[in-house]
Amino acid sequence: MASGLNYVEEIEKCLRDISIIVKKKGREIYSDYSITPPQFEALLILWEYGNMTIGELSNKMFLAYSTMTDLIDRMEKNNLVKRVRDDRDRRVVHVHLLQEGIAVIEEVLQKRQNYLKSVLRNFSKEEIIQLKNSLKKLQQEMIE
């Protein structure tokens, strides 16, 4: 039981350290583009879930509506997204991902994968599969 807790402590620390390293690496990658980490997160959500209202987006990102509005303003200025009024209800505004936003996502993800590929160069094929399986299971259990 005591050793079980030790593993949990170690895994928690590892996940924390990895996320700090990935975040720092992410900042380096973003700095080549004119976007911030929350802006990239917003782009990814629109890409994965499709266009949505600012309210829906602020809920998904756990940000205040006013913060989200500022974020969208800056992204609209950079041609990453645009506001589009709903055809049937003009009061409703949807955020649409633009071609330039998609290009930024694809380039950043590609760079992240290249970084991860270089990190994994000393892993055997079995170790890579093991890592993938462990992470998949962790992710599934977190979602449930």
Added chain:
Amino acid sequence: MASGLNYVEEIEKCLRDISIIVKKKGREIYSDYSITPPQFEALLILWEYGNMTIGELSNKMFLAYSTMTDLIDRMEKNNLVKRVRDDRDRRVVHVHLLQEGIAVIEEVLQKRQNYLKSVLRNFSKEEIIQLKNSLKKLQQEMIE
């Protein structure tokens, strides 16, 4: 080679999704205390590396000096840290972690570990060890 790239893509996506879930969970945990994620990160750095100047802390967190100063102001108001002038050079100011800051760290880490423990309840002991080993290796390779 093609399947190798697929694993990298999958691992990158898994790491991204896990960090989003952990971040959301983190926000829930922090909300019981009056701290924000960057404030908690600052507390952790002071805890792990010891007291340091605002400049050193802003470097470690990749934040602007002015942003860091605001952060320290708010944390000082909440009795989590305090500014202490250097005995030998009065121009140098160190940030010291206070007892209340340490208490917040310990409580938040305990809650994170409890959360992870509940996530891992469907893992066998072998799967937990495998997860720990995979993450350790990933972390080591990222540091190098």
